[in-house]
Amino acid sequence: MNKNTLWSLRLGFSAKQQRAIEQMGLSTFLEKSFRSSYEKKTPSFLDNSPKSLKELRTRRQEIKSSNADNVKELLKVEIQVQQEMKAWWLQKMMTDDFPLREKMTCFWHNHFVSTFQKVKVNHWIFQHNQILRENAFGNFKTLTKKIVQSNAMVRYLDNVDNKRDKINENLSRELLELFTLGIGNYTEEDIKNGAKGLAGLTLGEDQAEYRRFLENDDTITYFGKTGKFKAEDMIDIIFEQKAIPYLITRKILKWFIYDNPTEALVTYYGDYFRKVDFEIKPLLTKIFTEEFPKDNAGSKIKDPLVYILQLMNELNVEQLNPRLLAFYLKQQGMDLFNQPNVKGWNGGKEWLSSQVYLQRNNVADLLCNGRNISRRAKIINDDMTSENVNQLIKVSLNWTKSGTNKTIIAELQDRLLFQTDEDLQKDWETLLKYDFNPKAESADNAVMRLFNNMIKTPEFQII
Structure with a gap:
C-alpha cells in the first residue's frame, strides 16, 4: 500500500488526505492538523433541548404532568436530537480537510466513555464531546480534570449518588482502572478513599460542582498522601504515580x-x-x-468508521445520508455516543467477527452497484420515523484509463491493500483479462467488479 495512503487512513478516516500528506510531508501535515479550527457554537439542533438545571427541571415537570401522548412526543424529540448529533459528528469527520482532531476526539470519546443511554441529557453529552475536541491535542492531566468534573461523567458513573452518608465508588474506580493507571497500579483503599474525596461532586450549571451538604470532609490517605483531597487534588496525586x-x-x-x-x-x-x-x-x-518510516502496514484491523468512509471516498459517494451511516455503524458495533459499557469498544479482532465481515461484504456489493448501504426498503430510526433507503446513489471509481490490465490491477492494489500474493494476482487477472480495453464502453463496469473483489479480501480489512 502507498505509504501516504496508509497514513491518510491512520490520521483520518479515508484516503482523502493522501495527496496532502505526500505534497506537504508528514511534519507539515501534522502541524496544520494541530492548528485546525473547529466550530465552538452550539448546533441549532440543541436549541430546544434543556441546557441548564432549571430548564431540565421544567422539562421533567412537563413530562410528569403530561398525558402519555405528550410524553411520547417529548421523548421522541430528544431521540431525534441524538440522531442529529450523530449525523453532525459524522459530517465533520467526512468533510474536515485535517480530520486528525476528529480522529483524536473519537479516541477520547472511547476512553472517557459517557453515553446518551445513561446520561439522558443531550446538552451534557454535547458538552462532553466538545471538551474532548477542545482538548484533543492539549494536556492529558488537564483533560482528565475537566472530564471528571463534567455533568455527563458524574451522571454516567453515578457520582450523583456518591454522598457523605452513602458512598458510591464507581467514578473513583474507573478514574484509576480505565482512565489513568490501569489494573494493578492502585489498591482498594485508594478506591474507597478516592470515593470519599469525590463525594458531593454532583450536577451543576456548566459543569459538576461540590455541594457542601453532600461532601465528605474526612481526612483521607490517597496513594500514600494524607489530607482533605478533592477531585483536582486527587488527579494531581494520580499523575505523580509511576504507571x-x-x-x-x-x-x-x-x-x-x-x-x-x-x-x-x-x-x-x-x-x-x-x-x-x-x-x-x-x-x-x-x-x-x-x-511513519517503519514497514508496519497490516498491523491493525480497520474499525467500521475507517472501513465505510474509505469506501465512500474511493467511490466518490456524496449524497449518503449521515443518519443512515450512523445506523450502519450501530449495526457494526460502533454506535457513536452509545458504547456497550464504560470500557468502550474493544476494537482489534472484534471488528472482524463473521457477522461484521458479512455485513461489510454486503455493503461492498450495495455501494459498488450504486445502492444505499441497506438491503431493506426502509429503516426505522430510534425516533420511530421511517426512511426510504433503497434508492440509487451515484458512485464512480477513479482509475487511470490507459495501460494494461496489470497496470490497473497494480494501481488499485497500491491504493487498497497492504499486501498481495500470486494467487490473488491470478484471480484479478481472471477478472480483468490480458486483452482488457480501457476505452471500451464496459470498461468502468469491469474495473468496478475488480474493485469489489479486492475490497472483500481480508487484506482490505487491515491497514
Whole structure:
C-alpha cells in the first residue's frame, strides 16, 4: 500500500488526505492538523433541548404532568436530537480537510466513555464531546480534570449518588482502572478513599460542582498522601504515580497503528510522555514521525468508521445520508455516543467477527452497484420515523484509463491493500483479462467488479 495512503487512513478516516500528506510531508501535515479550527457554537439542533438545571427541571415537570401522548412526543424529540448529533459528528469527520482532531476526539470519546443511554441529557453529552475536541491535542492531566468534573461523567458513573452518608465508588474506580493507571497500579483503599474525596461532586450549571451538604470532609490517605483531597487534588496525586503514562500510550498506539503494540514501544513512548509533562501534541508528533518510516502496514484491523468512509471516498459517494451511516455503524458495533459499557469498544479482532465481515461484504456489493448501504426498503430510526433507503446513489471509481490490465490491477492494489500474493494476482487477472480495453464502453463496469473483489479480501480489512 502507498505509504501516504496508509497514513491518510491512520490520521483520518479515508484516503482523502493522501495527496496532502505526500505534497506537504508528514511534519507539515501534522502541524496544520494541530492548528485546525473547529466550530465552538452550539448546533441549532440543541436549541430546544434543556441546557441548564432549571430548564431540565421544567422539562421533567412537563413530562410528569403530561398525558402519555405528550410524553411520547417529548421523548421522541430528544431521540431525534441524538440522531442529529450523530449525523453532525459524522459530517465533520467526512468533510474536515485535517480530520486528525476528529480522529483524536473519537479516541477520547472511547476512553472517557459517557453515553446518551445513561446520561439522558443531550446538552451534557454535547458538552462532553466538545471538551474532548477542545482538548484533543492539549494536556492529558488537564483533560482528565475537566472530564471528571463534567455533568455527563458524574451522571454516567453515578457520582450523583456518591454522598457523605452513602458512598458510591464507581467514578473513583474507573478514574484509576480505565482512565489513568490501569489494573494493578492502585489498591482498594485508594478506591474507597478516592470515593470519599469525590463525594458531593454532583450536577451543576456548566459543569459538576461540590455541594457542601453532600461532601465528605474526612481526612483521607490517597496513594500514600494524607489530607482533605478533592477531585483536582486527587488527579494531581494520580499523575505523580509511576504507571501513569503507559495505559494511555498503549491505547493511542492501538487506536492509530498497532492492535498489539509491543511493551517496548509502550514504555518508550510512555517515558517520553512523562518527560513532556503529559502534553498530547508532542507525544503524537513523536509517535507518528517515528512510526511513519517503519514497514508496519497490516498491523491493525480497520474499525467500521475507517472501513465505510474509505469506501465512500474511493467511490466518490456524496449524497449518503449521515443518519443512515450512523445506523450502519450501530449495526457494526460502533454506535457513536452509545458504547456497550464504560470500557468502550474493544476494537482489534472484534471488528472482524463473521457477522461484521458479512455485513461489510454486503455493503461492498450495495455501494459498488450504486445502492444505499441497506438491503431493506426502509429503516426505522430510534425516533420511530421511517426512511426510504433503497434508492440509487451515484458512485464512480477513479482509475487511470490507459495501460494494461496489470497496470490497473497494480494501481488499485497500491491504493487498497497492504499486501498481495500470486494467487490473488491470478484471480484479478481472471477478472480483468490480458486483452482488457480501457476505452471500451464496459470498461468502468469491469474495473468496478475488480474493485469489489479486492475490497472483500481480508487484506482490505487491515491497514
